[in-house]
Amino acid sequence: MPEQNAATERLGIVLETADPERAWNALRLGITAVENxxxxxxxxxxEGVEAEGVTDGQFDVRDRMEAFVDGGGDLQACGTCLEIRNSEESEYCPMSTMSDLLEIVTSSDRVLTIG
Structure with a gap:
């Protein structure tokens, strides 16, 4: 098991795909970072706002979202992107704004975009 860093870093992950494997792996990275x-x-x-509803027998994205949030991660969804898709926020994915994304990007030590 890797050593936990002495200094906490802030990591921002922007997920722009509903591809099950990519979303699943992005959340696994988030979980690992929180655990460390x-x-x-x-x-x-x-398309990332659709990831919660994607079902794939091999990659359980919703389960990884729940584990990420339950472990202390912050998960947000673009409100405009949800509205375009006639979707609503959920327990694990609250509706957020571009200002919220800007805060993540400007306050993070590192930002990773997965599309």
Missing amino acids: GHEVSVFLLG
Whole structure:
């Protein structure tokens, strides 16, 4: 098991795909970072807001979202992107704004975009 960093870093992950394997892996990274003492925010943007509802027998995205949030991760979804898709926020994916994404990007030590 990797050593936990002495200094906490903030990691921002922008997820722009509903591809089950990519979304699943992005959330696994977030979970691992949280477990190693980092502050992590995942922002679902564009097709990424659909990731929670994607069902795939091999990649349980919703389960990884729940584990990420339950472990202390911050998960947000673009409100405009949800509205375009006639979707609503959920327990694990609250509706957020571009200002929230800007806060994640400007306050994070590192930002990773997965599309």
